[in-house]
Amino acid sequence: SDLLMLLAHKGLFYSAADKGSDLQATHRTITHSELRRMYPDGPSLEDLEASLTEEDKSCYLDLAPYVQIAPYTFDAHGSAERTYELYRTLGLRSLIIVDNNAQPIGEVTRRDLYSFQQEEGSEKMKAA
Numbered sequence: 001s002d003l004l005m006l007l008a009h010k011g012l013f014y015s016a017a018d019k020g021s022d023l024q025a026t027h028r029t030i031t032h033s034e035l036r037r038m039y040p041d042g043p044s045l046e047d048l049e050a051s052l053t054e055e056d057k058s059c060y061l062d063l064a065p066y067v068q069i070a071p072y073t074f075d076a077h078g079s080a081e082r083t084y085e086l087y088r089t090l091g092l093r094s095l096i097i098v099d100n101n102a103q104p105i106g107e108v109t110r111r112d113l114y115s116f117q118q119e120e121g122s123e124k125m126k127a128a
Helices: 002-008 032-038 045-051 080-090 110-127
Strands: 073-075 094-098 104-109
Touching: 002 032, 002 045, 073 080, 080 094, 080 110, 104 110
Parallel strands: 073 094
Antiparallel strands: 094 104
16 A cells, blocks of 8 residues: 555654654655556565564654645545446546545545446346
């Protein structure tokens, strides 16, 4: 995942002493293109855990450059068909699922839809 890729780059970490400073001016970020070039050779969670020192674990990672400020959301009671349409028409990578109070309760990723599509295809093949 992107988070594992970011955590593998210790140059992105900063300490509590740096927390109040201007992070954009003092810390490096990785572009989306750089993250894509690293796939699929990213670290496993186990490898990443083994590589982090106690000092690393006490540091921070600024995720602000990597998150969407206003992500697309979808009602928890919406149809799977409409979800699929949104992915296809908007080219989404993820969709935040919200409850009746607009609180996030889950996420549907492109991978989730692909897995669902594969399962549906195999079910149709069994029925034929």
